[in-house]
Amino acid sequence: MLEFYKGKKVLVTGHTGFKGSWLCRILINAGADVTGYALEAPTNPNLFELCDVEKRMHSVIGDIRDLAHLQKVFDEVQPEIVFHLAAQPIVRDSYKNPVYTYETNVMGTVNICECVRLHSCVKSFLNVTTDKVYENKEWEWGYRENEPLDGFDPYSNSKSCSELVTHSYINSFFTERNLAVSTARAGNVIGGGDFANDRIVPDCIRAAEGKCDIIVRNPHSTRPYQHVLEPLAMYLTIAAKQYENSSYAGFYNVGPDDCDCVTTGQLVDLFCEKWGEGIKWVNQKTNGPHEAAFLKLDCSKVKKVFGWSPRWHVEEAIEKTVEWSKIYFAGGDIPACMDEQIKEFFRL
Numbered sequence: 001m002l003e004f005y006k007g008k009k010v011l012v013t014g015h016t017g018f019k020g021s022w023l024c025r026i027l028i029n030a031g032a033d034v035t036g037y038a039l040e041a042p043t044n045p046n047l048f049e050l051c052d053v054e055k056r057m058h059s060v061i062g063d064i065r066d067l068a069h070l071q072k073v074f075d076e077v078q079p080e081i082v083f084h085l086a087a088q089p090i091v092r093d094s095y096k097n098p099v100y101t102y103e104t105n106v107m108g109t110v111n112i113c114e115c116v117r118l119h120s121c122v123k124s125f126l127n128v129t130t131d132k133v134y135e136n137k138e139w140e141w142g143y144r145e146n147e148p149l150d151g152f153d154p155y156s157n158s159k160s161c162s163e164l165v166t167h168s169y170i171n172s173f174f175t176e177r178n179l180a181v182s183t184a185r186a187g188n189v190i191g192g193g194d195f196a197n198d199r200i201v202p203d204c205i206r207a208a209e210g211k212c213d214i215i216v217r218n219p220h221s222t223r224p225y226q227h228v229l230e231p232l233a234m235y236l237t238i239a240a241k242q243y244e245n246s247s248y249a250g251f252y253n254v255g256p257d258d259c260d261c262v263t264t265g266q267l268v269d270l271f272c273e274k275w276g277e278g279i280k281w282v283n284q285k286t287n288g289p290h291e292a293a294f295l296k297l298d299c300s301k302v303k304k305v306f307g308w309s310p311r312w313h314v315e316e317a318i319e320k321t322v323e324w325s326k327i328y329f330a331g332g333d334i335p336a337c338m339d340e341q342i343k344e345f346f347r348l
Helices: 018-029 067-077 091-096 098-118 154-172 200-209 229-244 264-275 300-306 314-329 334-346
Strands: 009-013 033-038 058-061 081-084 124-128 180-186 188-190 214-216 222-227 251-254 261-263 281-283
Touching: 009 018, 009 067, 018 033, 018 229, 018 334, 033 067, 067 098, 081 098, 081 229, 091 098, 091 154, 098 124, 098 154, 124 154, 124 229, 154 180, 180 229, 188 314, 200 214, 200 264, 200 314, 214 264, 222 229, 222 264, 222 314, 229 251, 229 300, 229 334, 251 300, 261 264, 264 281, 264 314, 314 334
Parallel strands: 009 033, 009 081, 033 058, 081 124, 124 180, 180 251, 188 222, 214 281
Antiparallel strands: 222 261
16 A cells, blocks of 8 residues: 555645654655654654654745645645644643644645645645544444534544534635545544653553553543554555545545554553563542543444455554653664554554
8 A cells, every 4th residue: 555655746734743643654665755744843752853854855834824825835846645643642632722623623624625625736634633523422332423413522522623623625616626525534643652641551551651640531431542653554555545536535434443442541551561671650630620421433444445454453553652761761762663664553
């Protein structure tokens, strides 16, 4: 599948983020002509700098809310394939700054859709959203793609709106031209190089390095956890398949198997086991904003359409994350570690 991308002009929004950095490394290694459009990396340290891709791609620092700048980049690059990852991705941050969250996640999507509309060079467009786009009813079975969209908090709701914007552009503008458009609703991702605040695995890693107890807010909350390469592989597959055959365009859940929908407590137990060194966690409830207690995806559609199945279960995902993190703290070769994990995952 990766050979498809050799020589293709690909634009990735949000390329300086966690997922975006991994995606750019994969695409560059596959021989794609990659342009990224994003704000400066959101954390310090950050994976974009560590993964050593900036000199091998066209990296544009820009705000997804700036339509004029984004249009100029499209004019210059003339991309064939667009991956839209740029977002304000943190639930708790969306409570602190809801206006910015909506501006970025909703109007950012309007802007990218508008640029795609105005540029006939684009043949394949994928908007990456989240498993949190659904109206969460806290039930025990997975949400399917035809379930109602909503979202309780500003982040989740803004990503639901991002889906609806995309649907409207498909119906209003994209059906009459040679363009395939999909959205991908991914579960919680983990992996080496995520330095974000307020995410459980980065919190675990920071605590372990500082030899502190891991603070767990909601040990009984269930989430679909997967290694970052799982959804990226599916994004790449969807974009490639629909480029060649527009009948593949659609709305897809991209999540792990049921066995990998685990509680936060189980996930942290796995982390402590893989990290070693006597690390442990404590349950410390905080007076934070509402967070869903149970969330799971039904991924039968993407499995049926693409013959896809997850390659790394949650235990292997944690193992690979710990491996990356220990290499990082030891001052090791991060690009080499990433390339090895990419090769192993894609069986290159």
